[in-house]
Amino acid sequence: MTGVVAASERSLPNRHGAQEPERKGVDMISELPLDILREIFSRLHPTAVLRLAQTCKPFRKYLMNRTLARASVWIPALELVEDLPPCPEDISEPQYTYLMFYSRCDECRSIDTEKVVHIYLTHQMLCLDCIPKHFATIGNIPNVTDEKIGILVTEWTVPSISILEAEPVYHKESAKKLVEEYKALPPDDVDAVGDLQSRWEEWKESCVEHDRLCRSFLDHSIQAYRCLKEKRKKEIIKRMSELGFSQECETFFTDLEDMSRDQRARWKELDLTFDCLWSRRIDTDKLTDCEWKELDGIVIPYMEGERAYQSEQHRKEMMVHRMHTWFKPAFLRFIFSSPTNAGIATPGEFALTPEWRKALLSKPTEEDFSADDIAEAEAQMPASWEKIRRWKTEQLMNIVRKSKTYEGQDVREDVILLASTIFRCSECQERYTYATAIIHRCNYDAKKLGVHCSEKGVVFEESSGSRTLTCRAATGPERWIFKFFEHYRTQSDVWDLDGKVTFDDEAHEHVVHMLDVLGRGRSTLATDIEREQPYVQLLCPCYEEEASHQDKPREDVGASRRAMKWTDAVNRARPHSAGETPHPWYAKLDDEDQTSAAKFERERHQSIHMPPLWSFKMGYYESSSRESYLRALKRNRMEHPEGADATKAYVDSLPSFTKPCKIGSCVVALPSLSAEGGETAAEMQ
DSSP states (O other): OHHHHHHHOTTOBOTTSOBOOOOOOOSGGGGSOHHHHHHHHHTSOHHHHHHHHTTOHHHHHHHTOHHHHIIIIIHHHHHTSTTOOOOOTTSOHHHHHHHHHOOOOTTTOOOOTTTEEEETTTTEEEETTTHHHHEEOGGGSTTOOSHHHHHIIIIISSOEEOSTTOOOEEEHHHHHHHHHHHHTSOTTOHHHHHHHHHHHHHHHHHHHHHHHHHHHHHHHHHHHHHHHHHHHHHHHHHHHHHTTOHHHHHHHSSOGGGSOHHHHHHHHHHHHHHHHHHTTOOSOSSOOHHHHHHHHHHHHHHHHHHHHHHHHHHHHHHHHHHIIIIIHHHHHHHHHHSOTTSOOOOHHHHHHSHHHHHHHTSSOTTSOOOHHHHHHHHHTHHHHHHHHHHHHHHHHHHHHHTSSTTTTSOOOHHHHTBTTOOEEETTTOOEEOHHHHHHOGGGEESGGGTTTSSOOOEEEEEOTTSSOEEEEEOOGGGGHHHHHHHHOGGGOOEEOOTTOEEEOHHHHHHHHHHHHHTTOOTTOBHHHHHHHOOEEEEOOHHHHHHHHTOSSOOGGGGSSSEEEEHHHHHHHOOOOOTTOOOOOOEEOOOHHHHHHHHHHHHHSOOEEOOOOSSOGGGGGGTTSOHHHHHHHHHHTTOOOTTOHHHHHHHHHTSOEEOOOOOHHHHEEEOOOGGGGTSOOHHHHO
């Protein structure tokens, strides 16, 4: 290059000491005289000058030479940028350009704009991970041991910053230089210390003022860039509309708040492409034909992707309409026609069954749907529920097989139906039998439907050669069904134990003792004892220990004889130590005690067993009255096919129960036998 080579690399020796021949240019710019090149370079934006310096060695050697290019190129180029503060004397113009127009960590070269911090006080760009290498709290700065030096560092001289509202940190290099200068002063020379302080204060004031100017320039530049960028987007929308993407532009070039998660991710990706392409600097709001040629191939694929996305969304919305019109009424008809004490699958679970998937996807979403298309799936709902029940039952049987009580035994379905088969929820710590495990709210989750989470969701598949269900990942149009449950998240729960349930060996042992006292065999079913809900007298010391853990136990808890309903007794039982002295755990109530227990039960708050009419999340209403449940049904737009009166009659038929509660409110005090001359509780033990 005639001009540049002459000034920067004429007869330059290589690393081996030999002379390199002059490089002969072959393009027009290489033949330009140096004074013309200087004039061209000085009229460019500083970032353009930096990019030129990266194109070839001759340009780099010339433009990065402070003696040759500073006054003729860099200073004029920087002066052309409106409101740009002057370059400080302690850094070069290329460094200043990087600081003001780029975002890259000086230490690790990271370009993560969310982590890189511009520290104009010390002319640095550092990421959050590298800031501790250059800044430290006053207690961690080396050699700052003298109290006066500490005051100089913290109050007067060394620049400090605060990151994420933490304790201020100080520039270590500046502090080190200050310490060296301070220690070089004559001892007890007050005037010298004053001069040092004045000089550093003046330097710090200049740094603070430059920091203020830089931040003001940055704020102004960002606002101007955003304004011009919006005008550019309007130009892009206009050109894309002319190419037939007007509808896609309306949904894609919109506010981020109105976008879906997928749209937001694609828009941010394109917006970052714009920033990289325009280097966060636009000279004019007009989009030139040359720039459009560069953007054409970038934007069109995004518009095509938006078109495919909107088409997919339309199909999903049509599926939502189909499920609203046909699936939901069929589900409610099945629920209201089933016994009120029957465990029923959730809407999400029924929608995942092969029968309903086949029915819902039997026709393209744009075609009309009729009752005939779902007739077979609705007729098979009892059978579908039985498959889902067996699928859940098998999982619970596997839990029982792993227990200490049944280890190595052949566990069949009749085992988990026993009253002594007690499960524990690891989330709420409630103990319950099989019937409750099937409907317990903690055992259900929306993740298997991919609702508002990163998972794609699953569907049920019937195993070949058997009537059991398995789960597999949903594919293609099957995921359209999930769109329906995005609108009704509380109705999308699917059975998902995932380590939430264990077999409770301690509770099993307590129930066995309880059955012996009640005169029932160990083969008693949970449904039989739950129907009666008997009370038992508490003799086991573990209940005394439980009562002592209560903050404010009732007066009657300390009575000599106490009784509790069997479900409460199971939930309040505590483990026994291995070397514990044998003793009775429970005693059966006589007629008078039964009368006291029955009166106590009537006074307790009664809840209703609510079937999953539309959602197991209605556990929020589990402790509510029938009126509250009716309001919940109305709020969820659920009504009996025969009308509001039939809905009310259905709710009135739901069985009542009392939930397990704190010890102080579930214990009934029995009359003391010692008062009548009979045995005391201690004598019975």
